[in-house]
Amino acid sequence: MKKLKVEKVKLNNGVRIPSIGIGTWQIPNSENLVLSLQSAIELGYRYIDTAAIYENEPSVAEAIRRCGVKRSEFFISSKCWAANRTYDSVMRAFEESLRNLKLDYLDCYLIHWPYTKGEPLAWQSVNIGTWRAFEKLYEEGLVKTIGISNFQMHHLVSFLARANVAPAINQLEFHPGYTQRSAVSFCKKNGITVEAWSPLGHGALLDEPLIKEIASHYERSVAQVILRWCRHHHVVPVTRALTAEHQIENLESFDFDLSDDDITRLDNMPLMGFSGLEPDHVSF
Template sequence: MTKSLTKFTKLSNGVEMPTVGFGTWQIPLNENFKSTIQTAIQLGYRHFDTAQIYNNSVLMGEAIRESGIPRSEFFITSKVWASHRSYESAKEAFEQVRTQLQLDYLDLLLIHWPASQGEPMVWQAQNAGTWRAFEELYKDGLVRAIGVANFLPHHLVPLLARAKITPMVNQLECHPGYTQAAAVRFSEERGMRVQAWSPLGRGALIRHPHLLRIAEAHGVTTAQVALRWAVQNGLMPIPKATELQHQRENLDIFDFELTPEEVDELTRLPQAAFSGLHPDTVTF
């Protein structure tokens, strides 16, 4: 059994999700996509993160079915894109993704990005309408957990004021050099678990001198240091990897521990490897 299969994070509603997931953003949609996913499954990954905008749900669903592993062992996350920011269109987006995946239910459904620009009353109403659809999907048993992505405190406050169900997850860009401490703290204080997307800073942290030094001290890779930092901070990282060795290394992060001093050093790094994607300035 792969070590990470025994590592789970419990959400506020009691649902357990594998702490380390597998990100599928920007994995090329070619003849190698399914083999990449199937290799990850063989290594022990069970939590896969996809999204409406990634356009890979059909291939993702095929890889899951062809694995021969029961559906119940997988934890599948998808996200509704910015083109579907309303009650009706959010439900349409969910049905589109579920049909493409050919699954009876999703384990986690997220609003991919908050509506956040223009007149506040308008974008707040858009987020609220989308969330109302999510709450109904959850109550109907079509999703096991619901949440948001890229929501900062000023997006969450008006959402929570109208919500009947508090989001269980907030997925944020989060890594050494871009910790989003205020958003993480705000989310956790309200019972949301934080998933870390781009936990390796889109690969830019692999050569960072601070991580190189710490990795050498532990006899591990810099990627493992960044992922271990996330886990020790209570985050759930979803790294992407297409090479077998990197997929294996990204799972193998539970046999060592960073010292409190090392965690603090990485937490205090000056801004580095930020994607540039901020929810208040993106153009989608």
């Protein structure tokens, strides 16, 4: 397979990461996942996103082992699940992820969801308490980049005021029809790189007439238009693509530009493709 070039994005800690990642959410730990990741690696993907709750870290490890690519070329990210919010439980969860991934260090570790239960002072203290363990892992060099996921602006205000190390990444649900403008704008103003999970709106956007019209104009696919729109907003998309065909399609999303008018049309789409996972109301 021909390896395609992927540009890099510089984080607030100086680390440079690929401008597109390959995601593994809702993909079981299996030989199929290993083969899919092998294909992605051969094509040029170096950013692999997983999480403890996905229960597929061993498949990521096996794909890395088989590919023969230097460890230093990869950006491997995992996430600490909501059940692990104390200092000690974060440390145990991190060690388990390292064992599952068969790695000596992680390139990125994220708090998967903010704690939001109870009075503000209570959940604010829990979130920053969790972060203290992340800061320790970062200081010890066990993880190169630390960040958060699904944090909204009201979570971030108190969090940043008390953090010793600012998060480098906030991974959010972000796509046309669900742009989370306040959170994205706040992150940008504070030097936090935004990543997009489910940038295609869980597949709901693939048949959206407006995006199909725009895609036809540029002679591109709907997915390519959406991913290019993400990068226009300086958001790093984390895509789930199991086949080589879709992996190539996604990698070829960045060699064209959308007009300002088309960007605005995509920005202003009505609510669509939203997962329903609102951080202040999830049950975990």
